[in-house]
Amino acid sequence: MYNLIGAGLIVIGAGIGLGQIGGKAMEGIARQPEATGKIQTAMIIIAALLEGLAFGALFLGK
Amino acid sequence: MKIAKKSIKFLTIVVIVLFSATIFASGTDKKHDDQNDGQRVNTKEEVDAYILHHIKDSHDFSLYSYTNDAGERKHLGFPLPVILWSSKGLVAFMSSEFHHNDDGHVIVEKNGAKFAKIHSKIYELDVDAAVVSFDETHHATNAHKVLDFSITKSVVGILLIGFLLLFWFSGLAKQYKTKKVPTGFARVLEPLVIYVRDEIARPNIGDKHYRRFTGYLLTVFFFIWVLNLAGLTPLGFNVTGQLAVTACLAIFTLVIYSVSGTKGYWMHMIWMPGVPVLIRPVLAIIELAGALLIKPFSLLVRLFANISAGHIVVMSLIAIMFTLKESLGVVGATGLSLVLSFFITLIEVLVAFLQAYIFTMLSALFIGMAVEDHAEAH
Numbered sequence A: 001m002y003n004l005i006g007a008g009l010i011v012i013g014a015g016i017g018l019g020q021i022g023g024k025a026m027e028g029i030a031r032q033p034e035a036t037g038k039i040q041t042a043m044i045i046i047a048a049l050l051e052g053l054a055f056g057a058l059f060l061g062k
Numbered sequence B: 001m002k003i004a005k006k007s008i009k010f011l012t013i014v015v016i017v018l019f020s021a022t023i024f025a026s027g028t029d030k031k032h033d034d035q036n037d038g039q040r041v042n043t044k045e046e047v048d049a050y051i052l053h054h055i056k057d058s059h060d061f062s063l064y065s066y067t068n069d070a071g072e073r074k075h076l077g078f079p080l081p082v083i084l085w086s087s088k089g090l091v092a093f094m095s096s097e098f099h100h101n102d103d104g105h106v107i108v109e110k111n112g113a114k115f116a117k118i119h120s121k122i123y124e125l126d127v128d129a130a131v132v133s134f135d136e137t138h139h140a141t142n143a144h145k146v147l148d149f150s151i152t153k154s155v156v157g158i159l160l161i162g163f164l165l166l167f168w169f170s171g172l173a174k175q176y177k178t179k180k181v182p183t184g185f186a187r188v189l190e191p192l193v194i195y196v197r198d199e200i201a202r203p204n205i206g207d208k209h210y211r212r213f214t215g216y217l218l219t220v221f222f223f224i225w226v227l228n229l230a231g232l233t234p235l236g237f238n239v240t241g242q243l244a245v246t247a248c249l250a251i252f253t254l255v256i257y258s259v260s261g262t263k264g265y266w267m268h269m270i271w272m273p274g275v276p277v278l279i280r281p282v283l284a285i286i287e288l289a290g291a292l293l294i295k296p297f298s299l300l301v302r303l304f305a306n307i308s309a310g311h312i313v314v315m316s317l318i319a320i321m322f323t324l325k326e327s328l329g330v331v332g333a334t335g336l337s338l339v340l341s342f343f344i345t346l347i348e349v350l351v352a353f354l355q356a357y358i359f360t361m362l363s364a365l366f367i368g369m370a371v372e373d374h375a376e377a378h
Helices: A002-031 A033-061 B002-039 B043-055 B153-178 B186-205 B210-230 B243-259 B263-270 B280-323 B325-371
Strands: B060-067 B073-079 B081-086 B089-094 B103-110 B113-118 B121-125 B143-145
Touching (some): A033 B280, B153 B210, B186 B325, B243 B280, B243 B325, B280 B325
Antiparallel strands (some): B081 B089, B103 B113, B113 B121, B121 B143
């Protein structure tokens, strides 16, 4: 029961984090469209790291 | 222009074939449920059991199964060899000897040892036992697991895709001996190879060292991508959704970046310059745990969880046509499930590429961190 709540909390946190990453990347691209490629690569790496954390939590909390 | 048109046509045909095949698979599932409907089975439980069974590795390759009018269960597929290291030495037989039984009732006797299959795992019975007995939690009390080297479904998938990749890329490599621009299917592969080299390997590892690691990155990229796509066909592979497979791939990356790490990389991890001496051991523990445990763990869990979750979602959406049949009617439930599973399968095609890309990208990043030349002053 508690592990499910914990996993849910971590997924909420990861969702907020992913929103931040995506939103900031959008802002960055809007400001500097010529840096789109670099921003996207960095965004995907950070999103992947965060996703790994969230999946790890789901995996352990299941 | 003409060539571009041709390859677009080719890709369209590939996509159509893949999806019609998936729809064919869901069609057979529906048939199977219709026949069970009269016996008032618990559809939800059966769907859960079916999905769990699909996610796990299995000892035989079954394409689909149904119950005929006489009430017999028929399986379409073929058996695979079972190779075990038991107390009586090496034992090999075909998995058809278990007759698709999965709860330990069929016992196979070979070389004086008795084997039973329980939940896709093979157990060896104790010497004096004739049947498997279970305790309340459904664990076998008079049998133990054996070392299993069987050619399971996942192993078949790996071998199949391995030979396919070998065939494709040796064909591509051969073409460069006679001409500058490859023709045929190799023309589709060439831009992908260049993409991995120029967009993943070179920027992350650096111009000086990237050549050494491009081979590994290409292998891992195409292995994961093609196996992910194979998982979306009705053959029902779930190879990249097996923890053992993803753990193995992550360990390859771990070994490669650990072995090729420069002196500076290890020094910065174990005894970093420019940090107060008392803090160094604390940071060393964190850095070592990060490099040796957390990096490979995140690689293996990400791939495993994404692919398994994708399979579960696709199969649950296909199962809507049974679970919602009573409330929406046959046509409504089937239509809803068809539309949803079609779009989620499209997304899964994207995820198949994205996961291969992320695995390769992070491997390249970790290798790049290990081989880069550190500036001495900090």
